[in-house]
Amino acid sequence: xxxxxxxxxxxxxxxxxxxxxxxxxxxxKIENRDNDYEELVEKIFLASLGKATIxxxxxxxxxxxxxxxDQLIRVLRARGEKVAVVxxxxxxxxxxxxxxxxxxxxxxxxxxEGVYIRSLGTRGIxxxxxxxxxxxxWALEVAGFDRILVETxxxxxxxxxxxxxxxxxxxxxxxxxxxxxxxxxxxxxxIADLFAVNKSDRPDADRLVKDLLMMMSMKDHDANTWFPPxxxxxAFNGFGxxxxxxxxxxxxxxxxxxxxxxxxxxxxxREEVAHILRDWLEGSIRDQFQTSGGKDLIHQMQAxxxxxxxxxxxxxxxx
Amino acid sequence: xxxxxxxxxxxxxxxxxxxxxxxxxxxxKIENRDNDYEELVEKIFLASLGKATIxxxxxxxxxxxxxxxDQLIRVLRARGEKVAVVxxxxxxxxxxxxxxxxxxxxxxxxxxEGVYIRSLGTRGIxxxxxxxxxxxxWALEVAGFDRILVETxxxxxxxxxxxxxxxxxxxxxxxxxxxxxxxxxxxxxxIADLFAVNKSDRPDADRLVKDLLMMMSMKDHDANTWFPPxxxxxAFNGFGxxxxxxxxxxxxxxxxxxxxxxxxxxxxxREEVAHILRDWLEGSIRDQFQTSGGKDLIHQMQAxxxxxxxxxxxxxxxx
Numbered sequence: 296x297x298x299x300x301x302x303x304x305x306x307x308x309x310x311x312x313x314x315x316x317x318x319x320x321x322x323x324k325i326e327n328r329d330n331d332y333e334e335l336v337e338k339i340f341l342a343s344l345g346k347a348t349i350x351x352x353x354x355x356x357x358x359x360x361x362x363x364x365d366q367l368i369r370v371l372r373a374r375g376e377k378v379a380v381v382x383x384x385x386x387x388x389x390x391x392x393x394x395x396x397x398x399x400x401x402x403x404x405x406x407x408e409g410v411y412i413r414s415l416g417t418r419g420i421x422x423x424x425x426x427x428x429x430x431x432x433w434a435l436e437v438a439g440f441d442r443i444l445v446e447t448x449x450x451x452x453x454x455x456x457x458x459x460x461x462x463x464x465x466x467x468x469x470x471x472x473x474x475x476x477x478x479x480x481x482x483x484x485x486i487a488d489l490f491a492v493n494k495s496d497r498p499d500a501d502r503l504v505k506d507l508l509m510m511m512s513m514k515d516h517d518a519n520t521w522f523p524p525x526x527x528x529x530a531f532n533g534f535g536x537x538x539x540x541x542x543x544x545x546x547x548x549x550x551x552x553x554x555x556x557x558x559x560x561x562x563x564x565r566e567e568v569a570h571i572l573r574d575w576l577e578g579s580i581r582d583q584f585q586t587s588g589g590k591d592l593i594h595q596m597q598a599x600x601x602x603x604x605x606x607x608x609x610x611x612x613x614x
Numbered sequence: 615x616x617x618x619x620x621x622x623x624x625x626x627x628x629x630x631x632x633x634x635x636x637x638x639x640x641x642x643k644i645e646n647r648d649n650d651y652e653e654l655v656e657k658i659f660l661a662s663l664g665k666a667t668i669x670x671x672x673x674x675x676x677x678x679x680x681x682x683x684d685q686l687i688r689v690l691r692a693r694g695e696k697v698a699v700v701x702x703x704x705x706x707x708x709x710x711x712x713x714x715x716x717x718x719x720x721x722x723x724x725x726x727e728g729v730y731i732r733s734l735g736t737r738g739i740x741x742x743x744x745x746x747x748x749x750x751x752w753a754l755e756v757a758g759f760d761r762i763l764v765e766t767x768x769x770x771x772x773x774x775x776x777x778x779x780x781x782x783x784x785x786x787x788x789x790x791x792x793x794x795x796x797x798x799x800x801x802x803x804x805i806a807d808l809f810a811v812n813k814s815d816r817p818d819a820d821r822l823v824k825d826l827l828m829m830m831s832m833k834d835h836d837a838n839t840w841f842p843p844x845x846x847x848x849a850f851n852g853f854g855x856x857x858x859x860x861x862x863x864x865x866x867x868x869x870x871x872x873x874x875x876x877x878x879x880x881x882x883x884r885e886e887v888a889h890i891l892r893d894w895l896e897g898s899i900r901d902q903f904q905t906s907g908g909k910d911l912i913h914q915m916q917a918x919x920x921x922x923x924x925x926x927x928x929x930x931x932x933x
Contacts (some may be wrong), residue, residue, distance in 0.1 A: 337921040345916060557916075564915045564922060569899050571926035576895050580888050596883045597664060597876075602656040603883060607890035 301335050305342055305437065311408065314438040321434045322413060325427050333571070336430050339437055345560065347436040349443045350543060351461030353483065356448055358467045359493045362530035363539075364446050365403065368410055370536050371442060377409040379440035383428055383447045383457055384416055411440060425456040426570040429563055432460070458486050460563045462556055463546045465539075467491045468507070470499040484510060487523050489542050495527035495535065520553050521546065583610050620654050624661055624756065630727065633757040640753045641732060644746050652890070655749050658756055664879065666755040668762045669862060670780030672802065675767055677786045678812045681849035682858075683765050684722065687729055689855050690761060698730040698759035702747055702766045702776055730759060744775040745889040748882060751779070774801050779882045781875055782865045784858075786810045787826070789818040803829060806842050808861050814846035814854065839872050840865065902929050 307317035321339070324332055352367075354360050364380055371378045380400075404410035415427055432443050445461055447454045458464050466487040471494075492503050507525045524542045528535035550556035583589045592609075595601040626636035640658070643651055673679050683699055690697045699719075723729035734746055751762050764780055766773045777783050785806040790813075811822050826844045843861045847854035869875035902908045911928075914920040 333923055337923040340921050340923075341918050343918070345918060560916060561912045564912055565899075565903055567922040568903075568925045568929065569896075571922060572895060572899060572930060573892070575926070575930060576891060577888075580884075580891060584884055584887075593880045593883055597879060599660050599662070599664060602659050603886040603890060604652055604656040604659075606887045607894070610887065611891060611894060 301331060301338055304335070305338055308339070308434065308437045309342070309439075311439060315408070315411070318411065318413075318434060318438050322415075322431055325430050325434070326415065336433070339430070339433050343433045343436040345436075347432065347441045347443055348463075348547060349432055349445055349461045351458040351464040351486075352444055352446045352467065353448065353454060353458060353464070354467030354491075354493075355469075358469045359530045360446055360448065360467050361400070363467055363491065363493060363528060364444055365400070366530055366533050366536050367444060367540070368404065369533070370540050372404075372407070372409055376442050377440050378442050378444065379411040379435040379438075380413070380444045380446060381428055381431055381435070382412070382414045383424060383445060383454075384414065411435065411438075423570075424453055425460065426567065426574075428457050429460050429567055455482050455486060456566075459559075460566070462550060462559055463488045463543055465489045465491060465543070467493050468503060469494045470497045470503045484514065488521070488546050489523055489539070490525040491528045491535070491539055492525060493528045493530055495529055500527060521549050521555075580610065620650060620657055623654070624657055627658070627753065627756045628661070628758075630758065634727070634730070637730065637732075637753060637757050641734075641750055644749050644753070645734065655752070658749070658752050662752045662755040664755075666751065666760045666762055667782075667866060668751055668764055668780045670777040670783040670805075671763055671765045671786065672767065672773060672777060672783070673786030673810075673812075674788075677788045678849045679765055679767065679786050680719070682786055682810065682812060682847060683763055684719070685849055685852050685855050686763060686859070687723065688852070689859050691723075691726065691728055695761050696728040696759050697761050697763065698754040698757075699732070699763045699765060700747060700750055700754070701731070701733045702743060702764060702773075703733065703735055730754065730757075742889075743772060744779060745886065745893075747776050748779050748886055774805060775885075777805050778878070779885070781869060781878055782807045782862055784808045784810060784862070786812050787822060788813045789816045789822045803833065807840070807865050808842055808858070809844040810847045810854070810858055811844060812847045812849055814848055819846060840868050840874075899929065 304317055304321060307313040308321065310317075321335065324335055329335075352360055352364060361382075368378050368380065400412050401410070404412075413431070415424065415431065428445060432445070435443050445457065447457050464486050466483050466489070468490065470492065490507050492500055492507070494500070504525050504527065511523050524545075526535055526539045526542055528539055547556070550559075584593065592601065592606050596603060596606065623636055623640060626632040627640065629636075640654065643654055648654075671679055671683060680701075687697050687699065719731050720729070723731075732750070734743065734750065747764060751764070754762050764776065766776050783805050785802050785808070787809065789811065809826050811819055811826070813819070823844050823846065830842050843864075845854055845858045845861055847858055866875070869878075903912065911920065911925050915922060915925065
């Protein structure tokens with residue numbers, strides 16, 4: 296794709312008549328890391344304003360995240376906001392299968408240009424998924440979405456990396472879920488800005504609320520800034536949704552005044568730079584070992600006549 | 615530590631009278647990434663011959679891996695071989711707690727200088743644990759252990775990375791474990807050179823053996839080289855242990871003649887070089903963003919007057 300073709304694609308992104316089609320093309324280019332991908336993403340970044348708000352939503356499977364997200368879409372649409380959802384599944388190697396799921400979820404919002412839902416799967420690249428998610432968010436912003444919900448399941452390092460690009464993170468739990476304690480351990484307690492206790496009509500909902508408040512009170516908090524609220528919800532009928540939305544908005548306000556929002560934005564930008572440099576490094580290592588000189592260095596290491604440290608110095612130009 | 619102190623530590627490693635004490639010091643330096651760590655590891659690497667054989671042993675929790683490893687130690691000791699065990703747990707942030715476990719496991723081999731058991735926990739560094747494991751293996755080789763068992767649980771990316779440094783990989787499963795299919799999915803089927811169906815006196819053991827053989831036959835194999843055998847074991851009484859050891863030795867022989875062993879060794883060396891370069895890169899990114907110039911670049915990115923791609927080029931010296 297020539298530079299002019301990239302510019303054309305970006306102007307389509309901005310054009311509400313054609314943005315949906317352009318988004319599909321751009322996101323698949325980001326997922327596939329096409330040749331012109333770096334240049335495309337750079338132009339998308341510069342065309343974005345960095346004003347979009349990203350909410351991260353996570354929780355164990357079966358907690359009702361998708362239903363809750365659908366309700367959030369409904370409430371936000373009623374307030375006139377455009378909403379995009381990026382559903383990220385690091386355990387799925389391809390997004391192909393998820394596309395069908397996207398269509399089913401989109402059905403409810405059919406014909407509503409203010410809603411966009413897209414799944415992303417991993418491409419097996421370390422850290423690749425959080426990079427792609429960030430870049431898709433910029434493309435969505437250029438296409439006019441200034442409220443983006445990033446939905447992810449699980450508690451692995453990858454998921455935590457993805458959630459770190461959000462401005463506010465909601466952890467969804469259910470009363471009967473024994474996972475809650477497990478999730479706390481796995482770092483979600485560190486990252487949660489809000490909790491939803493979903494299916495709150497079930498027994499033990501109040502106990503989970505109490506447990507969460509107690510756990511959070513044991514954490515170090517600056518009491519003057521933010522204490523993660525716990526909201527009881529019932530996603531299937533919308534119970535608690537206004538309260539949840541209010542909690543999100545309050546976190547947004549507090550984040551702006553305390554500088555948390557700016558710090559998280561800065562972190563996301565530093566991470567993007569780091570992702571680019573890491574990808575370049577992996578490519579350069581691969582290339583250097585494929586030359587005959589590189590293959591010879593492996594033999595020399597096997598014979599213990601040179602060390603990995605010396606080879607690393609040679610590759611990095613340190614000697 | 616001065617260069618001479620490092621040389622002294624390495625000569626202690628080689629001295630059977632003092633190697634146990636030196637090993638403890640060296641391994642804790644590797645875990646803590648002390649200042650002189652790179653130089654120490656380089657000298658250990660050059661002092662090793664690269665002839666040690668590393669066996670990887672993995673499987674779901676409760677499959678009886680530790681008991682099986684203890685039986686392997688017993689059988690190998692009976693044949694006069696020195697055996698070291700590195701028990702790696704990526705889910706544990708510190709190895710402190712595991713040290714107690716090491717002592718309990720060592721009790722059985724108390725006073726036997728031919729056995730060494732050590733746990734390693736993650737330090738939170740991406741890929742850091744497989745680097746440490748490799749380096750600990752070199753130290754063990756210098757200390758005279760030429761048979762090293764790397765024991766790991768779980769099926770995450772980290773565990774698979776660690777298993778890739780082994781010359782032969784054993785996957786331990788149990789009949790009643792519903793995990794087996796799950797493990798296959800998670801990439802263990804790709805990495806397994808041998809299977810043990812442990813607790814093979816239980817019902818369904820034969821069905822699991824059959825299932826495994828069927829699954830492996832559906833994989834692409836070069837029929838002339840190696841088809842992963844499935845050995846029935848009962849770790850608690852040693853049943854099947856001679857057969858398991860034979861299977862390991864046969865895999866070792868075949869690996870040498872087919873060049874698989876050399877390829878895996880080369881992979882481990884390439885990975886060590888890559889780990890060093892990745893760590894340097896992370897340090898350099900951190901440092902560059904901490905300068906006032908780096909902080910200014912973040913503000914410029916926030917204002918969209920410069921892109922992450924341009925910053926990455928500046929950091930890497932590409933412009």
